[in-house]
Amino acid sequence: MTDPYQDPLTSSPLLEVRDLSKYFALSSRWLSRIFTRQPRPVLKAIDGLSFQILRGQTFGLVGESGCGKSTVARVIVGLYAPTRGEILFEGQFVNQRNHRFSRASLHSRMQMIFQDPYASLDTRWRVRDIIAEPIRAFKLAQSRAALRNRVAELLLQVGLSPSDGGKYPHEFSGGQRQRISIARAISSNPDFLVCDEPTSALDVSVQAQILNLIKELQRRLGLTYLFISHNLAVVHHISDHVGVMYLGRLCEVAPKRILFSQPQHPYTRMLLDTIPDLSLTGRKRQPVTGEVPNPINPPSGCPFHPRCPVTNERCQVEQPHPGASGESMVACHAVEENRLQ
Amino acid sequence: MALLEVDRLRIEFPTRRGVLVAVDDISFSIDQGEVLGVVGESGAGKSITGAAIIGLLEPPGQIAHGTIRLQGQQINGLPNEAMRRIRGAKIGVIFQDPLTSLNPLYTIGRQLVQTITTHTDLTTSQARDRAIDLLNEVGIPAAKRRIDSYPHEFSGGMRQRVVIALALCAKPGLIIADEPTTALDVSIQAQIISLLRRLCQEHRTAIMLITHDMGVIAETADRVAVMYAGRIAEIGPLRDVVKNPKHPYTVGLMDSIPVIEEENDELAHIKGAMPGLQEIPLGCSFNPRCPDAFDQCRRERPDLMPTGNPNQVAACWKYDGTTNND
Ligand SMILES: Nc1ncnc2c1ncn2[C@@H]1O[C@H](COP(=O)(O)OP(=O)(O)OP(=O)(O)O)[C@@H](O)[C@H]1O
Ligand SMILES: Nc1ncnc2c1ncn2[C@@H]1O[C@H](COP(=O)(O)OP(=O)(O)OP(=O)(O)O)[C@@H](O)[C@H]1O
Ligand code: SF4
Ligand SMILES: [Mg+2]
Ligand SMILES: [Mg+2]
Numbered sequence: 112m113t114d115p116y117q118d119p120l121t122s123s124p125l126l127e128v129r130d131l132s133k134y135f136a137l138s139s140r141w142l143s144r145i146f147t148r149q150p151r152p153v154l155k156a157i158d159g160l161s162f163q164i165l166r167g168q169t170f171g172l173v174g175e176s177g178c179g180k181s182t183v184a185r186v187i188v189g190l191y192a193p194t195r196g197e198i199l200f201e202g203q204f205v206n207q208r209n210h211r212f213s214r215a216s217l218h219s220r221m222q223m224i225f226q227d228p229y230a231s232l233d234t235r236w237r238v239r240d241i242i243a244e245p246i247r248a249f250k251l252a253q254s255r256a257a258l259r260n261r262v263a264e265l266l267l268q269v270g271l272s273p274s275d276g277g278k279y280p281h282e283f284s285g286g287q288r289q290r291i292s293i294a295r296a297i298s299s300n301p302d303f304l305v306c307d308e309p310t311s312a313l314d315v316s317v318q319a320q321i322l323n324l325i326k327e328l329q330r331r332l333g334l335t336y337l338f339i340s341h342n343l344a345v346v347h348h349i350s351d352h353v354g355v356m357y358l359g360r361l362c363e364v365a366p367k368r369i370l371f372s373q374p375q376h377p378y379t380r381m382l383l384d385t386i387p388d389l390s391l392t393g394r395k396r397q398p399v400t401g402e403v404p405n406p407i408n409p410p411s412g413c414p415f416h417p418r419c420p421v422t423n424e425r426c427q428v429e430q431p432h433p434g435a436s437g438e439s440m441v442a443c444h445a446v447e448e449n450r451l452q
Numbered sequence: 453m454a455l456l457e458v459d460r461l462r463i464e465f466p467t468r469r470g471v472l473v474a475v476d477d478i479s480f481s482i483d484q485g486e487v488l489g490v491v492g493e494s495g496a497g498k499s500i501t502g503a504a505i506i507g508l509l510e511p512p513g514q515i516a517h518g519t520i521r522l523q524g525q526q527i528n529g530l531p532n533e534a535m536r537r538i539r540g541a542k543i544g545v546i547f548q549d550p551l552t553s554l555n556p557l558y559t560i561g562r563q564l565v566q567t568i569t570t571h572t573d574l575t576t577s578q579a580r581d582r583a584i585d586l587l588n589e590v591g592i593p594a595a596k597r598r599i600d601s602y603p604h605e606f607s608g609g610m611r612q613r614v615v616i617a618l619a620l621c622a623k624p625g626l627i628i629a630d631e632p633t634t635a636l637d638v639s640i641q642a643q644i645i646s647l648l649r650r651l652c653q654e655h656r657t658a659i660m661l662i663t664h665d666m667g668v669i670a671e672t673a674d675r676v677a678v679m680y681a682g683r684i685a686e687i688g689p690l691r692d693v694v695k696n697p698k699h700p701y702t703v704g705l706m707d708s709i710p711v712i713e714e715e716n717d718e719l720a721h722i723k724g725a726m727p728g729l730q731e732i733p734l735g736c737s738f739n740p741r742c743p744d745a746f747d748q749c750r751r752e753r754p755d756l757m758p759t760g761n762p763n764q765v766a767a768c769w770k771y772d773g774t775t776n777n778d
Contacts, residue, residue: 175637284725285494314493314664319708319721326717341638348710348719371712385642387667389711391691399642402607 124163124202125303125335126187131160131196133182137407154407156182158359160196161433164352166302169329169336171350171367173343173382175403178356180339184307187337188223200303219249222296226308228288232280238291239276242266245299265294268331269324286317290324297328305337310345322349343386347371355379358406358414365439375441375451377419413444421445453524454481455625455658456505461518463500463509465729472729474513475501476682479756484625485656487649489673489690491666493726496679498662502628504528505660506543507535522626541571544619544657548631550611553618554603560587560614561599564621571622586617590647609640616647623655630662645671666709670694675763678702681726681737684756688764698759698766700742736769744770 135154157179164170172180185191187198189205198205200217222245225231232241239262245251252258263273269290280288289309296304306325310318326349328334340346346353347367354364355378363376374380384396401418404410410417416426425444433442445451463475475497482488490498503509505520507530520528527538539545547553555563564583568574574582580599587595590613603611612632619627629648633641649672652659661672669676670690677687678699686699697703707720724741727733733740739749748769756765760774 175639286725314726315666316493316705316708316722317725319710319719320723322710323718323721343638344710344712347712381639385638386712387665387670389667389670389694389709390713391670391694398646399639402609402640403637 122165122167125166125200126337127161127163127199127202128183128187129161129197129199131157131183131186131198132194133157133179133186133191134194152407155359155409156406157186160361162352162354162361162364164303164335164337166335167329167333168351169338169349171346171353172337172339172356173341173346173353174356175341177403177406179359180341180356181307182359183356184223184305184337184339188221188305189217219245219251219299220301221303221305222299222301223305223307224289224292224296224309226311228285228292228312229280231292232288232295234280236279237276238266238271238278238280238283241280241291242276242294242298245295249299251299261298265298268297268328269294270320284317285313286320289313289321293321293324293328297332297334300332301334303335303337305339307339308341309338311340311342318345325349343382355382358403358409360414360442361433361440362415362443363439363441364433369438373437373439375436375439375446376415376443377421377445377451378415381418413442419445421450423450455484455486455523456482456660457519457521458501458505459519459521461501461504461520462516463497463504463513464516465513467512469730473516473732474682474729475504477518477755478679478682478684480677480684480687482626482658482660484658485652486675487652487659487661487673489669489676490660490662490679491664491669491676492679493664495726495728497682498664498679499630501679502630502660502662506539506545506628507532508539537571540567540624541622542624542626544622544624544627546612546615546619546627546629546632548634550608550615550635551603553615554611556603559600559602560606564599564614564618567618567621582621583617586620587614589651590614590617590620591643592617609636609643612636612640612644613647616644616651620651620655620657624657626658626660628660628662631664632661633668634663634665641668642671648672666694666705678705681732682729683737683767685738685768686764686766687756688759688761692761692764696761696764698761698764698771699738699768700744700770701738702766704741704743736767748772 133156135156137152137154174180186193205217242262242265243258246258246261252261262276266273266275271290310321338349350367353367353370355362357378363379374383381399385399388394412428413426413431416422431442431444433440434447436446459479460477461475462477465472465474492498500513504515515528519526522542561583565576565579568579568582569576584595584599587599592598592613633644651657673690676690676693678685680701685701686693697706704722710719722741735751736749736754739745754767754769756767757771758774759766759771
């Protein structure tokens with residue numbers, strides 16, 4: 112028997128974004144605006160992102176602080192309206208008139224898990240009410256007994272016990288609270304989960320438990336994930352495809368194995384070189400140079416050019432666009448011109 | 453003689469509901485020029501151990517017993533003024549958030565010059581030259597110009613470099629660095645790690661590097677102490693602890709870290725979570741989570757004992773009776 116959820120060849124995109132952009136207008140001082148006649152400064156938190164997430168798979172999004180990962184998550188789940196670009200769910204445009212998917216009907220099918228399991232749970236509610244909230248909101252339970260059974264089932268699914276439902280969030284450890292967030296997120300039977308740094312606040316031994324749980328739920332429920340992390344090893348472990356972001360843009364998107372074995376974009380290569388050498392192989396690495404520039408005033412041309420070891424004049428003036436290179440999409444002039452080894 | 457010797461240190465927090473033991477009888481030492489990595493999960497007692505060494509334990513926390521010796525001289529229990537002089541002159545400090553070490557109201561030059569003149573005989577203008585040298589050394593570009601900037605004019609990574617310069621002002625023999633890279637981006641983290649490494653080699657400065665991140669330890673430390681629930685579970689050379697851990701907790705910890713070189717569907721993990729201070733179990737504090745636990749583990753608390761490798765000791769009954777036969 113072939114499982115359509117697992118076979119990448121037959122798998123179709125569950126979610127696709129095209130040219131997705133989100134700009135924030137920043138407040139500037141009133142006077143300086145009048146005198147310099149400058150428009151309000153705009154921060155391009157994400158700018159022209161395109162990628163697909165196949166059904167039943169995990170797309171990992173990785174990049175340094177401020178590169179726009181959480182903004183991508185928030186635009187996709189509808190917390191922010193995109194400035195430009197499109198989101199397609201099951202091939203249908205989201206958020207446009209005359210289409211099957213309004214945000215409301217999508218709501219139960221897309222859920223989000225946040226980094227901070229302390230802040231994201233309402234501390235005044237009992238765990239069972241926290242988990243039941245989406246079920247009630249979407250009227251997914253026929254009776255009180257059905258609701259109770261469903262909550263108990265969810266608690267068991269995430270490795271807690273039904274009796275934990277009567278407790279409050281503060282009675283749980285960080286890892287257990289993240290389990291509660293996960294139970295809440297899957298309670299409306301979503302197809303798609305956005306996980307924004309779900310293990311970054313956890314200790315490694317607990318992180319391993321949560322990563323295992325996330326993978327197990329995917330197998331059991333056929334879930335599709337957008338998984339965001341700044342930790343490359345975690346992204347490697349969890350993802351099927353990976354996108355690398357820098358200053359609001361995607362530098363490289365590739366199947367996981369290819370991205371990690373044949374990284375192409377100079378920034379991807381630099382990031383991979385920062386991965387700690389836990390096997391103590393003493394592998395040779397390029398020293399990392401420079402810092403991420405201020406996003407309000409990004410460099411001209413390729414945003415990575417001031418830190419790039421293979422930059423040239425074209426890179427300084429012309430912005431590279433993503434192009435296919437083998438199985439990868441890479442936005443780099445050097446790759447396009449075959450200047451890289 | 454080791455540079456720093458910590459002997460049977462016990463740190464307690466008296467509370468209304470009884471005394472909480474946050475650090476329980478730990479002993480370790482650091483040699484000149486050595487980087488000792490102290491790793492462990494949140495709440496294991498890493499930071500308060502560091503705070504106790506530099507005399508910054510916040511009340512009601514107190515050292516219940518044990519000694520801390522620097523170059524053979526006991527430094528715990530010294531009057532505040534004497535301790536303040538040691539901190540700065542003999543022990544430099546780097547915290548996770550660079551802003552806790554920097555005064556936002558003064559230029560970084562003023563802060564560096566003040567620290568240098570306090571701890572050395574240099575004049576103000578000599579101190580300024582030294583400050584510029586230090587900024588160059590920690591990798592601040594255009595140090596001559598940037599020295600008159602305020603902390604907020606620097607990025608997070610650059611601020612941490614300034615804090616490292618500040619810690620180095622009086623050429624201390626020991627630096628206590630508590631999560632110095634945790635707040636930084638991975639690419640900046642890699643830069644700060646190699647900076648610390650280089651400084652340590654060039655000046656023969658010892659570093660006690662506290663972190664929850666085994667990756668940082670693997671990149672920097674010569675030896676590693678693994679802390680669990682207020683105790684040292686295992687201590688030994690980096691390679692031995694990482695490649696051939698002895699304590700079941702370290703074994704589980706190493707297995708739970710995803711690594712790029714390995715492709716596996718499931719990560720090994722330790723069941724449960726580290727106990728809070730109120731609920732530390734009898735016997736070995738790891739016993740409820742330990743796959744190897746036996747009777748003795750539930751009754752008696754193991755001390756660090758030989759494991760067969762002469763430099764690696766572990767607090768685990770599995771090694772009871774093991775000797776270093778070589
Ligand atoms: N509501 C907002 N208003 C203005 N700027 C914003 C807003 N939200 C995010 N930004 C800016 O957009 C950029 C991208 O932020 P985002 O939170 O998406 O980054 P991130 O990759 O998630 O970073 P981190 O790893 O720190 O979570 C940053 O420069 C941030 O300051
Ligand atoms: N003022 C206090 N009163 C009671 N307990 C305290 C106090 N300060 C710290 N503790 C406890 O001491 C233990 C050790 O804390 P410490 O800050 O050293 O942990 P850590 O290993 O540095 O953890 P982290 O990785 O989170 O920084 C913790 O269980 C903490 O709750
Ligand atoms: S486009 Fe140019 S500057 Fe950008 S990463 Fe590629 S080579 Fe470097
Ligand atoms: Mg974020
Ligand atoms: Mg700490």
